Amino acid sequence: MRVSQKATQFTESVIREMTRQAVQHNAVNLAQGFPDFSAPEAIKLAAQQAVGANINQYAITWGAQNLRRAIAAKFAAWQKIEIDPESEITVCCGSTEAMIATLLALVDPGEEVIVFEPFYENYGPDAILSGATPRYVTLYPPAEENGEWSFDPAALRAAFNSKTRAIILNTPHNPTGKVFTRAELDLIRDLCVEFDVLAITDEIYEHILYDGSEHISLATIDGMRERTVTINSLSKSYSVTGWRVGWAIASPALTAAIRKVHDFLTVGAAAPLQAAGAAALALPGSYYVELAEKYCERRDLLLSALRQAGFKAFKPGGAYYIMTDISAFAFENDRAFATYLVKEIGVATVPGSSFYRLPASGAQQIRFAFCKQLQTLDHAIERLQRIPSRQQR
Numbered sequence: 001m002r003v004s005q006k007a008t009q010f011t012e013s014v015i016r017e018m019t020r021q022a023v024q025h026n027a028v029n030l031a032q033g034f035p036d037f038s039a040p041e042a043i044k045l046a047a048q049q050a051v052g053a054n055i056n057q058y059a060i061t062w063g064a065q066n067l068r069r070a071i072a073a074k075f076a077a078w079q080k081i082e083i084d085p086e087s088e089i090t091v092c093c094g095s096t097e098a099m100i101a102t103l104l105a106l107v108d109p110g111e112e113v114i115v116f117e118p119f120y121e122n123y124g125p126d127a128i129l130s131g132a133t134p135r136y137v138t139l140y141p142p143a144e145e146n147g148e149w150s151f152d153p154a155a156l157r158a159a160f161n162s163k164t165r166a167i168i169l170n171t172p173h174n175p176t177g178k179v180f181t182r183a184e185l186d187l188i189r190d191l192c193v194e195f196d197v198l199a200i201t202d203e204i205y206e207h208i209l210y211d212g213s214e215h216i217s218l219a220t221i222d223g224m225r226e227r228t229v230t231i232n233s234l235s236k237s238y239s240v241t242g243w244r245v246g247w248a249i250a251s252p253a254l255t256a257a258i259r260k261v262h263d264f265l266t267v268g269a270a271a272p273l274q275a276a277g278a279a280a281l282a283l284p285g286s287y288y289v290e291l292a293e294k295y296c297e298r299r300d301l302l303l304s305a306l307r308q309a310g311f312k313a314f315k316p317g318g319a320y321y322i323m324t325d326i327s328a329f330a331f332e333n334d335r336a337f338a339t340y341l342v343k344e345i346g347v348a349t350v351p352g353s354s355f356y357r358l359p360a361s362g363a364q365q366i367r368f369a370f371c372k373q374l375q376t377l378d379h380a381i382e383r384l385q386r387i388p389s390r391q392q393r
Ligand SMILES: Cc1ncc(COP(=O)(O)O)c(C=O)c1O
Pocket: 033, 093, 094, 095, 096, 097, 120, 170, 174, 202, 204, 232, 233, 234, 235, 241, 244, 245, 246
């Protein structure tokens, strides 16, 4: 039977496939970015109470009012930008839906969307589904393991042209852990203004930051408030990736289009979990400090274990992944090495090629997720120590 042209242009998610392989081989899952520990008690209770209070029917399609108000209040408190919850927020089924709804609402087939590469694998299929042509700008790994990933400003400029409609910016960045600096955001702003381009930001790791790095929302940079769609979700900040509640913040004109697409895609996110989301967003500032501290401990633990095991492991400034260079192991490519790791060593990872347009670009990279209990990481580390060195194989 025939399937659509669009569906033939991308493969199943490699990240989700690696999770299935982890289950099949009884491996420790450091592939997919979901925590294996509990969400905060207060928000679990809020979800139970919402069901008990009969919040079980469709919420307003663009989001329950109390959640939209909580999103606006948090954005005002953290980013110092006042947004109107009545006309500038669309609550979606995770940031995943917010991103595709935004692209479908704002980009026409044939227009170009700029994406930094390596990229979170959904952006490729998102572009195909919305008919946009992705244009990639390379992020280069640092020479030193503790350095920063960087891009060539001239290459970024060269990616902008009359067909460019939007740039997707994910900061803190998955998979590299790069936190874009103010100078980099200023450059992106200058180009967006010069070429009249929209920015769509994915800020779901905004609270997972290390070593004093600062998250700056692009919408707060002069001239970007009107041309930025800011996407976020409950998934990572509150350890509830299965709740599927996210949102897009944009000017009223852009929001009106996003809301229409969202309505016909999914109608709305789960009503009781939206109610609990309002409780999550009201958690005190100390919650985020603790969250970042816990992740920092995990980052440091896995980083040194990976280096000891022979990986070149790049230190992330944010998010909860470590991108590694696997050249020292002399495997044919990332997929062969990831298969070896999941089957023979018992640790599931994500092959680097799934973050690049051309598999060859990520053929010597592997990503590890450390959003896990210390005990889980200890198991993984014990197993990683069993990787024989190149000479022993
Ligand atoms: C950069 C990035 N964006 C979006 C998502 C998906 O987020 P959500 O659960 O809000 O759909 C992920 C999940 O790993 C991610 O890493």
